[in-house]
Every structure is written in structure tokens, then in C-alpha cells.
Amino acid sequence: MPPVPTAAPExxxxxxxxxxxxxxxxxxxxxxxxxxxxxxxxxxxxAEDALAPPPGDVPVPSAGDVLVPSxxxxxxxxxxxRVRLGDVVPAPERVAPVAGADFVLTPxxxxxxxxxxxARAVAGQLADLLRPATGYPLPVAxxxxxGAGGDIALALVDSADLGPEGYRLDVTSGGVRVxxxxxxxxxxxxxxxxxxxxxxxxxxxxxxxxxxxxxGSITDRPxxxxxxxxxxxxxxxxxxxxxxxxxxxxxxxxxxHLHLHLTDDQGWRIAVDSWPRLAEVGGASEVGGGPGGHYSxxxxxxxxxYAAERHVTVVPEIDLPGHTHAAxxxxxxxxxxxxxxxxxxxxxxxxxxVDPTSERTYEFVAxxxxxxxxxxxxxxxxxGGDEAFKVRPEAYAAFVERAQRIVAATGRTVVGxxxxxxxxxxxxxxxxxxxxxxxxxxxxxxxxxxxxxxxSPANHAYLDMKYAPDTPIGHDWAGLIDVRRAYDxxxxxxxxxxxxxxxxxxxxxxxxxxxTSRAEVEFMLFPRLPAIAELGWSPRATHDWAGFRDRLAGHxxxxxxxxxxxxxxxxxxxxxxxxxxxxxxxxxxTQAEHPAPSAPQTAIPTQTGPKEAPAPGPSV
Numbered sequence: 001m002p003p004v005p006t007a008a009p010e011x012x013x014x015x016x017x018x019x020x021x022x023x024x025x026x027x028x029x030x031x032x033x034x035x036x037x038x039x040x041x042x043x044x045x046x047a048e049d050a051l052a053p054p055p056g057d058v059p060v061p062s063a064g065d066v067l068v069p070s071x072x073x074x075x076x077x078x079x080x081x082r083v084r085l086g087d088v089v090p091a092p093e094r095v096a097p098v099a100g101a102d103f104v105l106t107p108x109x110x111x112x113x114x115x116x117x118x119a120r121a122v123a124g125q126l127a128d129l130l131r132p133a134t135g136y137p138l139p140v141a142x143x144x145x146x147g148a149g150g151d152i153a154l155a156l157v158d159s160a161d162l163g164p165e166g167y168r169l170d171v172t173s174g175g176v177r178v179x180x181x182x183x184x185x186x187x188x189x190x191x192x193x194x195x196x197x198x199x200x201x202x203x204x205x206x207x208x209x210x211x212x213x214x215x216g217s218i219t220d221r222p223x224x225x226x227x228x229x230x231x232x233x234x235x236x237x238x239x240x241x242x243x244x245x246x247x248x249x250x251x252x253x254x255x256x257h258l259h260l261h262l263t264d265d266q267g268w269r270i271a272v273d274s275w276p277r278l279a280e281v282g283g284a285s286e287v288g289g290g291p292g293g294h295y296s297x298x299x300x301x302x303x304x305x306y307a308a309e310r311h312v313t314v315v316p317e318i319d320l321p322g323h324t325h326a327a328x329x330x331x332x333x334x335x336x337x338x339x340x341x342x343x344x345x346x347x348x349x350x351x352x353x354v355d356p357t358s359e360r361t362y363e364f365v366a367x368x369x370x371x372x373x374x375x376x377x378x379x380x381x382x383x384g385g386d387e388a389f390k391v392r393p394e395a396y397a398a399f400v401e402r403a404q405r406i407v408a409a410t411g412r413t414v415v416g417x418x419x420x421x422x423x424x425x426x427x428x429x430x431x432x433x434x435x436x437x438x439x440x441x442x443x444x445x446x447x448x449x450x451x452x453x454x455x456s457p458a459n460h461a462y463l464d465m466k467y468a469p470d471t472p473i474g475h476d477w478a479g480l481i482d483v484r485r486a487y488d489x490x491x492x493x494x495x496x497x498x499x500x501x502x503x504x505x506x507x508x509x510x511x512x513x514x515x516t517s518r519a520e521v522e523f524m525l526f527p528r529l530p531a532i533a534e535l536g537w538s539p540r541a542t543h544d545w546a547g548f549r550d551r552l553a554g555h556x557x558x559x560x561x562x563x564x565x566x567x568x569x570x571x572x573x574x575x576x577x578x579x580x581x582x583x584x585x586x587x588x589x590t591q592a593e594h595p596a597p598s599a600p601q602t603a604i605p606t607q608t609g610p611k612e613a614p615a616p617g618p619s620v
Contacts, residue, residue: 085171085214087551088195089530090254090537092220093166101172101215103150105197107136110151112143118183119156121309126152126190130197135206152176152193154186165256165311166221169193171213184311185221188254192218199557224491226454226505227536228257228315229463229529231521232512234264234326235347236286237293242518244306249525249564251310253533258307259315259382259507265325265344265352267292270300270316274367275331282326285343287513300375308377315415316372319384320365321391321399325352327364334361347513350389356399366406373410380430381407386417397423404429415454421446430504433495434458436478444497452504455491461532463524464511467567473514474524483569487531487548490540508532519565526559526566527552549573 085097113123120140127138143153157179162168167180167189178189196214200207229250231243238246247258262269268282271294283294295303304314324334325344332340336355344352354361369381383403388396400416404426407414414426418433421443431451433443436459447453456462458478465481466474479485486508492500510524530552535543549572556574559566568574 083196083198083212083214083554085196085216085218087554088192088218089548089551089555090534091539091542091548091551092192092218093539093542094219095216096218097214097216098172099215103171103173103176103213103215105130105134105136105211105213106150108150109136109138111138111140112151112153113140114155115142116156116183119154119186122183122186122190123154125187125309126154126193129190129194130201132205133201133203133207134211150175153178154190155179156183156186157181162219163221165225165254166219167192169218169220171196171215171217173215176213184256187251187311188220191252191254192220194252195555195558199554199561202558202562204562222254222537223539224503224505224536226257226507227255227533228259228454228505228507229255229525229532230259230261230317230456230507230509232261232264232464232510233269234261234267234286234319234512236288236290236512236516237267237269237283238512238518238521239293240295240299240302242521243303245518246521246525247303247307247310247312249522249529250312253530254537255529255533256311257313257315257380257505257507259317259509260303261317261319261509261511262295263318263326263384264323265349266347267294268326268330269294270318270372271296272368272371273297274371275364277330278327278368280330282330285326285329285345287345287347288516289345297375304376304378313378313380314376315378315380315382316376317382317384317415318368318372319386320403321353321356321361321396322350322386322388323352323384324354327354328352331364334358334364350387353388353391356391356395362402362406365403366409369403369406369412370410373412376412379413380415381410381412382415382432383407383420384417385420386434387419393422401426418443418446418453421451425449425451428452430454432456432507434462434509435495438494439496441497443495447498447502452502453495453498454504454507455494456507456509457489457494460486460489461506461508462511463508463528464513464515467528467569471567473520475514481528483527483531483549483552483571484545486528487535487543487545489535490543491535492540506532506536522565523567526564527555527569527572530555 086095111123111127113119123140127140130136131138153175155177159179159181162181162185164182165184165188167178167185169189169192170177176193178186178193180186180189193213194201197211198209200209201211229246231238231246233243243260250258267286268278271279279294284292286292307314325341328335329340329343332338334354335341336353354364373381383400385400391399400420400423404414404423408426413428413430415430415432418431418435418440421431425446427450429451430453431443431446432454433440434456436457443453458465460481462478462481464474465478466476467482468480491503491506508529510521512521515521515524531548534548553573553575556566556568556572
């Protein structure tokens with residue numbers, strides 16, 4: 001490795017990021033930072049306006065009550081329809097309806113499964129999904145007959161054509177059979193089966209109804225092996241139950257990776273035994289001055305295990321060498337000037353970095369990534385790498401190359417934002433690309449040297465962007481992202497010079513500078529998350545906006561029944577007939593989960609999360 005240049009370090013002052021170092025066109029907001037409570041109240045007002053019924057309909061509950069979706073005038077032209085075999089999101093590879101072959105779930109239905117532990121686990125999950133709404137016992141029995149007695153059979157089969165995540169679903173009047181080569185395939189087949197039942201199946205309490213599955217067969221497998229979403233728990237901390245609920249949302253749409261952005265300037269969220277102040281001190285802050293928080297090792301193990309049960313792989317990110325202010329607050333010895341700065345609760349970026357000239361820095365990196373690798377059974381460790389504006393290019397490249405070697409020594413594969421592209425290639429490395437244009441010769445060159453891409457174009461896939469100008473939370477530096485914009489792009493051809501076979505998959509990041517609660521997370525995820533899921537799973541030939549919006553419309557009643565907050569986008573022809581036992585939709589709360597800051601914070605730029613980086617400043 002070439003020697004790392006040395007230079008007198010600059011002080012870690014957020015205000016020292018010169019205007020010329022910030023992405024052009026993104027002016028700062030006024031100096032006073034809006035409190036989380038203000039953002040939440042604005043979200044409530046907007047949601048009430050968006051969901052308000054026409055005169056004469058049932059009024060929307062007052063502030064503080066739950067928000068139940070109401071039909072707009074335009075929605076009245078789209079009455080609820082019976083579920084069809086093709087009404088699945090993401091769209092299956094092949095659908096063959098059979099008239100007159102519908103299956104009716106009854107109190108006597110049995111779920112039959114072979115002796116394999118993976119298959120039995122999926123059978124138990126299916127029973128757990130169906131029992132609350134139906135009230136049926138749905139016992140799990142050791143048998144994989146095709147359901148001649150009116151049962152549901154789950155079977156592991158030797159079928160190379162389905163791959164590691166594909167499945168076949170056959171529905172006849174005499175029974176239902178789901179078969180796959182792996183437990184993951186069976187699990188994804190069960191998610192399809194779930195969508196083919198009436199929306200009331202999402203009810204947490206027994207509901208009267210006729211539980212009909214449309215007859216026919218589906219053969220399905222994913223286009224890309226990596227289908228992900230990211231939750232930023234560093235800017236605002238989200239406790240374990242909130243993360244588990246997000247995992248459930250991902251699994252519903254066959255998304256198989258959860259990227260956790262665990263560290264940033266505002267907070268360090270994972271306990272590290274060898275560096276305990278990272279969590280104790282670095283975790284005690286967040287945007288807006290709230291209490292922050294962190295995951296203990298047991299908390300993190302619980303998240304990883306819960307995700308694994310749903311065939312979701314956790315991808316942990318420790319952002320390096322920038323976005324490290326919280327770490328420096330905990331351990332000033334890592335700072336370029338050796339001084340621990342006070343906690344930071346604003347949203348500026350690009351001012352912090354660990355000292356790339358110090359061996360202590362690399363001991364820190366090795367210890368943190370080593371402990372995280374032990375806790376994380378998945379193959380990936382994400383090292384961030386974006387917006388290190390204060391680190392000179394040669395020092396930055398040397399740091400990344402050494403960090404890549406540290407990851408490799410743990411037995412894991414490195415992932416980094418596409419800013420790490422100029423560094424020397426590391427075997428198997430993955431670049432997460434968040435650009436807003438299709439031309440990126442530096443990334444294309446990294447691909448030619450062996451890198452693969454996960455695509456997260458900020459102007460299509462960033463779920464912290466506003467839906468429309470009046471969306472009460474979120475940002476617009478990458479543009480407004482309505483559902484169609486989230487859907488209308490092709491990962492296989494999006495970056496010039498990058499062939500489809502170099503694309504590992506897609507990911508939808510949700511940065512949380514302005515997102516403070518579980519309801520707000522869901523409001524930003526839905527209905528755009530299923531759009532990204534379809535791009536990652538479904539064959540390119542099935543991508544059709546008109547068809548997608550019609551299929552997606554049927555999911556509004558499902559979310560309402562399950563109590564999921566969502567944006568009632570005017571692009572989607574939502575059905576007007578609510579499920580008979582619809583549970584109240586979760587409110588976007590009128591109160592902040594954490595107290596507002598008592599003093600003004602640093603000005604907030606309109607951009608958030610990774611952005612198109614300007615040239616690094618003249619520092620280390």
C-alpha cells in the first residue's frame with residue numbers, strides 16, 4: 001500500500017464545509033431546524049387533507065386519532081374487484097389462470113408438509129399468517145400430498161429451473177400445492193398465496209368471509225439475487241420492534257436484504273465490546289437533539305435472527321472514513337486533531353473523518369468490523385465511503401483499500417457507496433450506486449475491473465424524497481419521486497457501460513433526517529417500496545406501469561386492514577370498498593417520539609443521505 005500522505009489536520013467543524021464543496025443547487029434552509037414534532041404535525045395535516053372524504057362522507061378523525069384511508073372522488077370510478085391470479089406484486093414470471101378451479105379455505109383445511117425443517121418452518125409461518133383473520137385452526141401435518149382432501153401442501157423438490165428462490169404454486173378446487181427447491185422459495189411462494197386471498201386476511205382478528213384462492217398455476221423466480229431496502233437508524237434511532245416491522249414489510253414483497261445504516265455523524269447505533277464508548281457516548285444523540293439509542297449485541301442478534309427466519313439478509317453499514325462525528329465524540333483519539341468534538345444533531349454532511357494517517361484508526365476499523373462480522377452471518381459488510389469531502393483523493397483511496405483488506409480478513413465481502421470505485425479492486429466487491437444520471441465512467445471502469453453494482457439511483461429509489469411538493473416530510477434534492485418515477489426505470493440498462501450481468505440487484509434507501517416515527521417510515525415506504533421490489537424480482541418483460549398501478553391498487557385495503565400507514569397516491573386507482581373488518585390505519589402521530597431541541601441547530605440543507613459528491617476539499 002502506498003504511504004498515506006500526512007498533513008496538519010483541520011478542525012472538525014460542520015460550518016467549515018465551504019459552500020463550493022456542497023452539491024450545487026441545494027440551498028440550505030433557514031438556520032432554525034424544524035423540530036420533529038413540527039414535522040409530525042405537518043405530516044398529520046397533510047395526511048388528513050389527502051385522506052379527507054368528500055362532503056357527506058364519514059369525517060376524518062381529529063388530530064391525535066388514527067387516520068383511516070377514505071376514498072377520493074376519483075377513486076369512486078374504481079370499485080373493489082375479486083382477486084385474480086395475476087394480481088400479485090411483484091409480478092410473477094408466468095401466470096396461467098384456470099377458470100372454475102378456485103380453492104376455498106375451510107375450518108377443516110390442513111397445512112401438509114414434509115419432514116424438512118426449512119419446509120416445516122415455512123408451514124408454521126403460513127399458519128401464523130392465516131389463523132388470526134380466519135379463526136381456523138390450520139394444523140400442520142407431516143404429509144406432502146397435493147391436498148386431495150382440500151388442504152395446502154408445501155413441498156421441497158429437486159428442481160434446478162426454480163433456482164434458490166423460485167417456486168411453483170398450483171391452485172385447484174381440490175387443494176393447493178407450493179413447491180420449491182429451498183425454504184426461501186417456499187417462503188416467497190407463501191407470500192404470493194397470501195396476496196391471492198381477500199384483503200381481509202390481513203386482519204389481526206377473526207373476520208367473517210369466504211376465503212377463496214383463484215384457480216391456476218404460477219411459476220416464479222427473481223430477476224436479480226439482491227433485492228434490498230435500507231433503513232437509516234443513525235439520524236433517528238428506531239428500536240428493535242420498529243426494525244422487525246420493517247423486515248415484515250420487506251418479506252411481504254420478496255425483498256431479501258435489509259441494509260442498516262448503523263453509524264453517522266448524529267449517532268452510533270451498535271455496541272462494540274472493544275470500544276464501549278461508541279454506543280454509550282456516540283449513541284446518545286440524534287437529529288433534533290433526541291436521546292438517540294443503540295442496539296446491544298443481543299438486540300442486533302434478535303434483528304438478524306428475525307430477518308433470517310423471513311429469508312432476509314442483514315447488511316450492516318459502518319460509514320467510513322467520513323460520517324464519523326459520533327465516533328469521534330466517543331473517542332477523540334480517532335479525530336485528525338486528536339480532540340473529541342461535542343455531539344452533533346444537525347444534518348450537514350462532509351465535515352467529519354477519522355484520521356487516515358493514524359494506525360489507531362485502523363485498529364478501530366479492524367476491531368469494529370471484526371466484531372460485526374461475528375454477529376452477522378450474511379456475506380456482506382458495508383463500509384460506506386461517501387462524502388469524505390475533507391480527505392484528499394490519494395489518502396481516501398489508501399484508506400478504502402486498507403479497509404477492503406480488513407473486510408476480506410473477516411471472511412466477508414465488502415460493499416461501499418460508489419465513491420469507493422477509484423480504489424483498487426477487492427475480490428467480489430460491490431458498489432452501491434446512487435447517482436442521478438446514467439453516465440458514470442469511473443463506476444463503469446470499476447465494473448470492468450470486477451466490481452458488481454447494487455443500484456439505488458437517488459432520483460428513482462431514494463424513499464426519503466417527497467412524493468410531491470406538498471409532502472410534509474422528506475426532501476427534494478434528487479427530485480420528487482412519485483410511484484411512477486420509482487417504477488419507470490430498468491436496473492439492467494440504467495448505468496452506461498455496465499452490462500446487466502454486472503448488476504447484483506436493487507435497493508431502496510430510506511434516510512431519516514426528517515423521519516421520526518414508525519408511521520412516518522411506513523408513509524415513506526408505501527406505496528413506493530413495492531415498485532422497487534417489482535424491478536428487482538420480476539422479468540423485464542412484465543414491467544408495465546398501467547398493469548402495475550392496477551395491481552398495486554388492491555394493496556391499499558391490505559395495508560389499511562393491517563394498520564399500515566401509507567401515502568394515498570393520486571396515481572393509483574385505489575378501490576373504494578373497505579374490507580369488512582378493516583383495522584384502523586396507523587396514524588402519523590401529532591407528537592414527536594423524542595423532545596425537540598432546546599436550542600437552534602446547524603442549518604439543514606435540502607439534500608439528505610448520500611448525494612452527488614463534489615471534489616474533496618484540500619485537506620488530508
